[in-house]
Amino acid sequence: HTTALSPGKIKQRLINLSKFPLLFILLFLFICSLDTLSSAFQLAGGKVAGDIFQDNVVLSNPVAGLVVGILVTVLVQSSSTSTSIVVSLVASGLLKVKLAVPVIMGTNIGTSVTNTIVAMMQAAERNEFQRAFAGATVHDCFNWLSVLVLLPLEVASGVITHLSQWLVSVFRLQPGEEAPELLKVITEPVTKLIIQLDKCVITGIAMGDEVLRNRSLVKQWCRADTALVMTMWVCSFAVTHYYLFNIYLYMKMKFRTIKHPKVCGIRLFAGRHLFASTELSDLTVGLILLAASLAVLCTCLLLLVKLLNSLLQGQMAKVIHKVINTDLPHPFGWLSGYIAMSVGAGVTFVVQSSSVFTSAMTPLVGIGVISLERAYPLTLGSNIGTTATALLAALASPGNKIVASIQIALCHLLFNVFGILLWYPVPFMRLPIRMAYVLGERTAKYRWFAILYLLLCFLLLPSLVLGLSLAGWQVMAGVGGPFLGITLFIAVVNTMQAHSPRHLPTKLRTWDFLPKWMHSLKPLDRLITKATVCCSFTCEAGQNEEKEDEEPISPHATSVRTQDESGSSQRKEQLAYNNPVLDCLEEIRPGVPVFKLKGLERCNSTPL
Template identity: 60%
Template structure:
């Protein structure tokens, strides 16, 4: 550390914002350099003993309605009406940005997703099929798209139904990444972030835990395949109509002017169509017409003629008649990229940046509007309706009613990602408890499978059985997961795991990004790589890792509940290096890196530095000092860096 220079310590407590406090022995120095920035800190909450999962009281500090004069009442009504209109508008933009985000992911990784499905040798491995389902759904940001690819492959005979079941399970996991991303965008407030991230990841834990139980059971016995096969064979199911796509009807007027995609290209790549490999996903012609004509063609000999077709010999050549279909382009699309002449990757990256910007903006504005609207009696009524159970002895029915609501809403909008992403901000601000969000999410899982079943019933007769069986496998998988992790309160493990993760990410906010990267990208990619290397490699690496993970989990549980049964060396993890059993050392490094980068940016812009100091002077929990050097003190050790 620089001798004689004032030091600043980063506090790891409080609101988990980077906190810099001046050392007491330098507090009396009269003048310090004016160019050194410091960061904001917040005091520890006064109510440290309060449960952070308690829903907050959104109090209305304004003037009561009875105390307003006529002009005030008219202004309040107009203000409330304007806020409601703005909320609906921002919600519409939020849903549209999710649609564009899905399109951007398909442009960036859609063809790669189609190529992943082409290796049938890998798909025959159930573990590889599972992680492929996760990766493809994350790449295209749509479980409906990945499921339709699987159905297309099964219908064309390229993939067996039994091999497709793990892929459907993976698609169920991958679709939960959207609302987890939405939760990350609420990281501005510690407690809101805690609740929002837990409300989003309860979906992740439900899917992963269901897979951990049901995938080995399916591999060993094939119960999902056999059960759905029995249902298909037992009922004379007729071809039905397409499922209503209300969400598309609502969002299409805006999104079709931004981008339109030909999703059949991804299915064509997966099914081995050579013409689809070099075809762009961006739709250029939105209205086409196919005309089939009977034309004369030559064949090598009479033996090559189709039995039912006319065949003759003329001028020493064998001729026959054959139907040929030509496609005529009638009308171009109207979206903004129709004349761009850009590659799919460039358009995808542009849309990805714009959609994420729109998503963040809409989410921030929605949360602020909800904060201003859900106060006083309005908040009391809404929270009572959403979070109150039925009276005894029918309280257990409340969760199942929430499942029906979640399934119905998802059926209406035809997207579980949209529904779960919409309730995530409500969980964050405390309108919906995580205990109520859990059955709503489970119902959403069921709702998205019922729409797939209706869509499968619209398939042609020759492919109806296979496509419907895959959809039923998805449905039965979610029903079995609900039976495992909901009816008995003690089995609602996903809620406890999500709360534990919410507490961890509220304390170390960077851990949320690490969780997303590990859970939805790195882990599936590693498992896929081991699967491609062969099942011997997968077993040789995977079994020791699983055994170690189970050992750590068991020891952690015993440390919390039955410490006396453990040997003395395992009663704590202190014998390991601290980075192996604590996030504090990592948090120190991340905090230091972020502070250093922020400091450099502020040095480049004097106005940024002045604005930051003005904000801190308004915060009464801070003492502001200009400091040319940054020191970090943690557990008696002092770390220093020059700014």
């Protein structure tokens, strides 16, 4: 006989079914917020990115070219934008392909900053944050290790440049159709209502066009008719800047930023997006979009994590985890990673963005659905998928740019293929996984380390290297040589300390002979903790004073205040007096306090 479902069970099943469309809605908003975030960064730093590309003397230095690729991609949050600038420079003869290869390597590094930022949104739970940050930084580690090996090899032999040139000549690729827009067909109707940019302005500035420097990136007007708009451009610029007509009107752009739309008596219609008629500067619009997109991104990510946690419970979670992370039966187990790599490449080709794929995968790694060992080949496949999309886009380039576009896309593909051959087939060589584990553990222990990592790897160190390159190769060699030597020495000693300390001199078996701040993050952590506690204590004391001024004193309040004052000295000594940010818990052992940051424990007693 059949058992009738109770109203409670029916309600629960309906709630569970409603979670699936909500999951897709949140994922859609998450992807749209990533696209808007990229536009915001381009508005805030796009012209600066174009200026960086102008100095060919800097780009002639391979290390400086690498740094330029990193900084520009971080500024515009789009590897496709920075790659298109490189293609334009190569096609116009302003940059050689050999000098463009380091820039392409830099764009590969810069594009991995997005999922690292996304991982920081899971800092509310310690274990999730550790897994999510490790899953995000495995991409960074792979890119940095690949650059450390392939950049010197490329400078010495030009292997990537020569191989890409040979492939272009052998296959004789011809112009084809435009790359299919799969995910963008769904997201663009929404993102185009928010903001639309004229990316040709950034490319024009990079090519040295000073006329475009005062042009806004925001598309403020759209054309009513192609012939009329072309006539308007001829009337406006034919006398002084005729080449603008040839370069920019040849490209099939629907919108233009036109300050005086009635130059030739032609009526143009305002573009259909929020900032079509704005008088705000690009920087102001960019900051507004940056704040809004980050708010939507964080909200969607938090809701996605909670929704996935509620869906992936009990037996379902075990089944999904087993299906995703289990290898194929013997003797085909070694193929599992390559299948995952193919899946990553295919999904990235569909969504046409490695940032979207890796950012969407990061929360799944955080909640434990995808293991780090499985996330690694998925990320590598994502790198291949984004180069396939770039190759299809190159085939749709104009005739004067197709050779340069295809060669740059092939250079990007070869860099990732060589990196995979280095750091994946041999299990012992999968160093990015071990490096990501270390970074995840360190970040879970010291939460501020995530911010320090982002600033150092994607802003401060690249800016320092760029500054040294501007000073000349002598200065760069004088500073960079000793730094690399010391870094290599520390890495070798750390490895030997962990695996074969007996082969080291007695003094080098530990770093205890050095000052503690040189080999431990505890002093810095203690300083940051005290600064946070003092700031919170000051705010709380001010609030208490205001309450004392407002509230009347009663006998009961006097007795309570006396009890509070008796224990105030003890609480102040614990550096967490009535602190909403840091709550001092019971001590594990004398002298070693354990703090909890918004519900997360962090113990200072664990040695580095």
